Amino acid sequence: MNNKWIWEADSLKLDNESLLVNETIFHNANGYIGVRSNFEEGYPQGYDTIRGSYINGFYDIAQMKQAEKLCGMVEEKQTMLNVADGQTVRLFVGDEEFSMFTGTVLSSRRWLDMQAGYTARSVVWRSPLGKEVEILSRRMTSFTHLPLFLLEYRVTPRNFTGEVRLVSRHNGAVENYCNPNDPRVAGERFQHLIPRSAEIVDGVSYLLTETASSGLTVCTAVKNVCSLGEGQPVLEGHSATVTFRAEAREGEEIHLTKYMVFADSIRSQNPLAQARQEMAAVTAVPVTKLYEEQRAYLDAFWDTSALEIDGDDDLAVAVRYNQYQLIQSVGKDPHSNIAAKGLSGEGYEGHYFWDTEMYMQPFFTLTNPEISRNLVEYRYAILDYARENARILGHTKGAAYPWRTIMGRECSGYYPSGSAQYHISGDIAYSTVAYYLATGDLDFIARKGGEIVFETARMWLDLGNYHDGRFEIHEVTGPDEYTCLVSNNYFTNLNAQYNLHWAVRFYELLKEAGKLSPVAEKIGLQEEEIQQFRQAEKAMYLPYDEKLGINPQDDSFLSKKVWDIANTPKEKFPLLLHYHPMYLYRFQVCKQADTVLAHFIFEDAQDMDTIARSFAYYEKVTTHDSSLSTCIYSIVASKLGLKDKAYAYFGDSAKLDLFNTHHNTKDGIHTANMGGTYMAIVYGFGGFRLKESGAWFAPSLPESWEGYRFKLQYLGSRIRVEVKAQSVTFTLENGNPVTIHVYGKEYTLAQSLRVPLA
Numbered sequence: 001m002n003n004k005w006i007w008e009a010d011s012l013k014l015d016n017e018s019l020l021v022n023e024t025i026f027h028n029a030n031g032y033i034g035v036r037s038n039f040e041e042g043y044p045q046g047y048d049t050i051r052g053s054y055i056n057g058f059y060d061i062a063q064m065k066q067a068e069k070l071c072g073m074v075e076e077k078q079t080m081l082n083v084a085d086g087q088t089v090r091l092f093v094g095d096e097e098f099s100m101f102t103g104t105v106l107s108s109r110r111w112l113d114m115q116a117g118y119t120a121r122s123v124v125w126r127s128p129l130g131k132e133v134e135i136l137s138r139r140m141t142s143f144t145h146l147p148l149f150l151l152e153y154r155v156t157p158r159n160f161t162g163e164v165r166l167v168s169r170h171n172g173a174v175e176n177y178c179n180p181n182d183p184r185v186a187g188e189r190f191q192h193l194i195p196r197s198a199e200i201v202d203g204v205s206y207l208l209t210e211t212a213s214s215g216l217t218v219c220t221a222v223k224n225v226c227s228l229g230e231g232q233p234v235l236e237g238h239s240a241t242v243t244f245r246a247e248a249r250e251g252e253e254i255h256l257t258k259y260m261v262f263a264d265s266i267r268s269q270n271p272l273a274q275a276r277q278e279m280a281a282v283t284a285v286p287v288t289k290l291y292e293e294q295r296a297y298l299d300a301f302w303d304t305s306a307l308e309i310d311g312d313d314d315l316a317v318a319v320r321y322n323q324y325q326l327i328q329s330v331g332k333d334p335h336s337n338i339a340a341k342g343l344s345g346e347g348y349e350g351h352y353f354w355d356t357e358m359y360m361q362p363f364f365t366l367t368n369p370e371i372s373r374n375l376v377e378y379r380y381a382i383l384d385y386a387r388e389n390a391r392i393l394g395h396t397k398g399a400a401y402p403w404r405t406i407m408g409r410e411c412s413g414y415y416p417s418g419s420a421q422y423h424i425s426g427d428i429a430y431s432t433v434a435y436y437l438a439t440g441d442l443d444f445i446a447r448k449g450g451e452i453v454f455e456t457a458r459m460w461l462d463l464g465n466y467h468d469g470r471f472e473i474h475e476v477t478g479p480d481e482y483t484c485l486v487s488n489n490y491f492t493n494l495n496a497q498y499n500l501h502w503a504v505r506f507y508e509l510l511k512e513a514g515k516l517s518p519v520a521e522k523i524g525l526q527e528e529e530i531q532q533f534r535q536a537e538k539a540m541y542l543p544y545d546e547k548l549g550i551n552p553q554d555d556s557f558l559s560k561k562v563w564d565i566a567n568t569p570k571e572k573f574p575l576l577l578h579y580h581p582m583y584l585y586r587f588q589v590c591k592q593a594d595t596v597l598a599h600f601i602f603e604d605a606q607d608m609d610t611i612a613r614s615f616a617y618y619e620k621v622t623t624h625d626s627s628l629s630t631c632i633y634s635i636v637a638s639k640l641g642l643k644d645k646a647y648a649y650f651g652d653s654a655k656l657d658l659f660n661t662h663h664n665t666k667d668g669i670h671t672a673n674m675g676g677t678y679m680a681i682v683y684g685f686g687g688f689r690l691k692e693s694g695a696w697f698a699p700s701l702p703e704s705w706e707g708y709r710f711k712l713q714y715l716g717s718r719i720r721v722e723v724k725a726q727s728v729t730f731t732l733e734n735g736n737p738v739t740i741h742v743y744g745k746e747y748t749l750a751q752s753l754r755v756p757l758a
């Protein structure tokens, strides 16, 4: 039943792998909370399941033992917690308990409605003794009441009248998932939650829990409203269970509405009082109204953000799914950001990486700038930790952002492919600049954004050094995690150069606007330092190989032996799970786009011929073991006019989670790739670039499509872009006329503009 708005799974597949993947695919989230989509009734013994509910930014601290206690090694990490389970509902028909694994499943569907904002599951089940019931469950995490997870559970007896029991549970004694054999999820089991109090007030269960080490508390509250009558929750340990029992009549629907709210001490002084307040607020709104509000929120979201594709329905719905996950995952307050797996699972432990700035934030910058600003606010909020981190790494000044974090401190245990990725600081500066270029919001730069860019520029100055008149950067890791601790990584050097450039530009712009003094005084920024930024920017060394006519990934990359990707057995991918890191480091083999990413982000640094040769070279040595890769290859292939490649890479990116092509969707969605899918259309096929010189478009149309459309917010105006077989039309939907460039030519967009497709 897939259509434009619905994603439906083959839910008759009951093997463990499919169940785990669907827990992720159909999770509900709203940027504050996320609930995996487990079967309400659970699974039989022996099935692996990740039954989790998460709060963005809510964490505990776990030890990270370092075998050798070298100076500055990270010894503690933050980990996002599974805080409580509120999704359990068990159904008994007489003495028989409903399970997908007993009796006969006569039909089963599971779907996500991206217009209405809920997931649903419908099952017709015949018990071993022949009683038939129809079950419909519907779930949503509200975008308008962020603490609310709502679960509606309906049961209709089809061929009997008799006793039906619903047992609804609220459990605060939960744990996180771990897998000691996979470096991408937590390796050890920790007891993170300590029960503090459990109480029932007016039929609502409140479970207050404290974290073992981070000193945070969370309160979850559950209220059940059932058509079978009143039920009194019973406390047992740190959980509450309520049973509804009645004679059900054939054909008559039984209806349970389960409200669950979350409150935490990061956002509230008194989570218990907050949970009471939230519960009172949400239960005062009729359920139909809650759904109407959800729909209205999403109508507005799709109106500004939708990417529409004509001519390939499967891809169109996959692209929509990816966009939906972005709005589900993004934090909407400065306490949170976007985790690498959103709020859909425990992979990467809820950490925020550069994925946000380079892969996801562009979508928000261009469609929902206030969300983009909030992402910068978060980075501003942890700037002091980035300063602290810079000192730990030996820098006397500036800020070095942690490679992975929740509350601001570094969580990366393996520094060669963690802390050494200094580029994250430049990436944060880059996205701050992008926010400014898209909005012209210089006030925000004066208040917060500028400080980030100045402090990261200071760090680069301290990190690099002059050698033979050129500014070089040693012992860093670029985006490609199969090549670590190198000198002059081309991407990193360009990224540092851009950061230094914008430190100078913001200094000038703020000075001109009379807005410089507060920030300059706060951080002691002097004209002399600005001169040093200028000098380092100009002298930045950008490696180039004359013989091959390409940019080497770093000083030593091209002199290593080449990994034979074609003859590596399929089961050896991803290579990181099968080869010692040092073995990988000795080869020319890339986990992901690195120099090719530089050719996208900093495209003006090289001519097209160099970019074309580079693309061809790196394509042969890249495994795309990271999900952050194919979207970038698609964009650069588009730029080079390699239409088939651009389309194939885009397809890989769009379908990655829905078809579990990386075989780890069970641990959560790949949010960066989802942002990458958006970029592969807007920046790739649409040829869009946001530069100091303005907004640039160079659209092309994939052969199998009839057309595509998207909208952008640019300098306060909304532009609709429609690409068709013969032409591209730009329409100013609101705001002042803006200057745009199409295929290199400048236009003023006042109402609408039609340009033939090149």
Ligand code: BGC
Binding pocket: 340, 348, 353, 354, 355, 479, 481, 591, 592, 626, 627, 628, 672
């Ligand atoms: C990638 C990194 C990425 C991280 C989190 C790794 O596999 O190599 O670039 O930041 O995953 O998504």
